[in-house]
Amino acid sequence: MNDRSQRTGALSRRRALRHAVGTLGLGALMATADAREAERAGDAAIGARESLKITRLETFLVKPRWLFLKVHTDAGIVGLGEPIVEGRAKTCAVAVEEIAPYLVGKDPRRVVHHWQAIYRHAFYRGGPILTSALSGIDQALWDIKGKALGVPVYELLGGPTRDRVRVYLHTSTPEGIRDGLRRGFTAFKAGPAGRRASGRIENKAAVDHVAEQFAALREAGGPEADIGVDFHGALSPQTARLYIKALEPYQPLFIEEPVQCQNVDVLADIAQGTHLPIATGERIFTKWGFREILEKRAASILQPDLCHAGGITECRLIAGMAEAYYATIAPHNPLGPISLAAGIQLAAAIPNFLCQEQVSLGDGYLKRPFQVEGGYIPVPTAPGLGIELDEDALADKIDHDWRNRESYNADDGSVVDW
Numbered sequence: 271m272n273d274r275s276q277r278t279g280a281l282s283r284r285r286a287l288r289h290a291v292g293t294l295g296l297g298a299l300m301a302t303a304d305a306r307e308a309e310r311a312g313d314a315a316i317g318a319r320e321s322l323k324i325t326r327l328e329t330f331l332v333k334p335r336w337l338f339l340k341v342h343t344d345a346g347i348v349g350l351g352e353p354i355v356e357g358r359a360k361t362c363a364v365a366v367e368e369i370a371p372y373l374v375g376k377d378p379r380r381v382v383h384h385w386q387a388i389y390r391h392a393f394y395r396g397g398p399i400l401t402s403a404l405s406g407i408d409q410a411l412w413d414i415k416g417k418a419l420g421v422p423v424y425e426l427l428g429g430p431t432r433d434r435v436r437v438y439l440h441t442s443t444p445e446g447i448r449d450g451l452r453r454g455f456t457a458f459k460a461g462p463a464g465r466r467a468s469g470r471i472e473n474k475a476a477v478d479h480v481a482e483q484f485a486a487l488r489e490a491g492g493p494e495a496d497i498g499v500d501f502h503g504a505l506s507p508q509t510a511r512l513y514i515k516a517l518e519p520y521q522p523l524f525i526e527e528p529v530q531c532q533n534v535d536v537l538a539d540i541a542q543g544t545h546l547p548i549a550t551g552e553r554i555f556t557k558w559g560f561r562e563i564l565e566k567r568a569a570s571i572l573q574p575d576l577c578h579a580g581g582i583t584e585c586r587l588i589a590g591m592a593e594a595y596y597a598t599i600a601p602h603n604p605l606g607p608i609s610l611a612a613g614i615q616l617a618a619a620i621p622n623f624l625c626q627e628q629v630s631l632g633d634g635y636l637k638r639p640f641q642v643e644g645g646y647i648p649v650p651t652a653p654g655l656g657i658e659l660d661e662d663a664l665a666d667k668i669d670h671d672w673r674n675r676e677s678y679n680a681d682d683g684s685v686v687d688w
């Protein structure tokens with residue numbers, strides 16, 4: 271028996287079993303087993319032309335501050351997504367609930383069509399809540415499509431464009447850099463190591479402190495280490511210029527969000543005043559948001575968040591726009607392993623990928639957490655997003671009451687960014 275007839279035979283057996291138990295109410299269970307079998311066998315869970323319909327959208331809060339989404343189908347295939355903006359998990363859950371009536375009963379494989387319908391029929395377009403809800407749904411629909419066809423998402427996007435995906439490690443101490451190097455990481459991101467929350471034009475002592483802190487990181491990492499700096503948009507433009515000038519001798523990989531991105535002209539002025547690459551994007555949504563960044567040369571490293579900017583569908587288009595400006599993509603991701611999985615699929619489908627942010631490789635959340643080897647995660651081969659939740663491990667992580675930080679100027683109590 272050749273490979274094709276073996277696959278066809280296995281598929282037929284699963285279909286027959288599913289039909290046999292369907293009337294007993296075990297259809298969904300059987301089809302889930304089908305999907306798992308397909309993952310192992312590397313073939314499609316259902317035929318490409320078989321009917322497939324969304325039956326239900328289920329969200330659940332997951333510690334420390336995440337929101338996971340399961341999109342259920344009548345074939346038992348379940349798509350995973352993270353439809354969340356940090357600090358507004360419950361708001362995003364309601365946004366998903368309001369979108370659900372549009373999706374239920376429809377074929378999940380029309381991913382781009384559904385993206386267009388959800389985005390444009392909202393009438394009031396974009397913004398963090400609606401695009402984050404849309405982003406998580408988009409991830410889940412791609413997951414379903416890949417699982418239905420038995421291939422990773424990047425295969426559907428023309429990939430793979432690489433064999434492994436470089437990730438960076440968060441650390442702001444020399445010890446952290448040295449430890450990361452020992453573990454194989456070659457790329458890092460540090461906070462600005464300021465002495466306090468910045469809310470005004472900083473003095474020479476503050477500027478010198480930031481430079482000294484970064485110099486210690488550079489010394490620990492050596493000239494080969496890539497170390498980015500994230501200012502979280504918390505600086506005034508005046509202070510941002512001073513900090514960047516002081517950091518230039520140590521050549522950070524990038525300067526992330528030196529100022530807020532609401533006034534792109536100000537960010538562009540800063541970008542044109544330094545040779546260091548400026549990075550931004552975690553608070554920018556859709557191709558329309560990134561269009562202005564690119565056109566004004568406000569950043570050369572774009573950091574769209576797969577959970578905010580419009581999901582895999584939109585981030586792939588943003589990457590294409592960036593390529594025309596010789597800009598690179600370094601997806602933002604302080605969220606969970608579904609977000610990481612989506613970023614890895616994107617990295618494996620685009621040519622201008624730089625590095626992927628991560629704070630969780632999925633330990634305690636996934637049946638097979640991601641593994642970092644020499645600073646890289648091998649491109650996964652399982653269908654869809656390539657991950658499976660560990661429901662038993664997740665049981666004690668359900669629900670949270672995360673609230674965003676509140677920061678005030680230590681001198682006068684006025685509000686500052688965090």
Ligand SMILES: [Mg+2]
Binds near residue numbers: 526527552
């Ligand atoms: Mg950031």
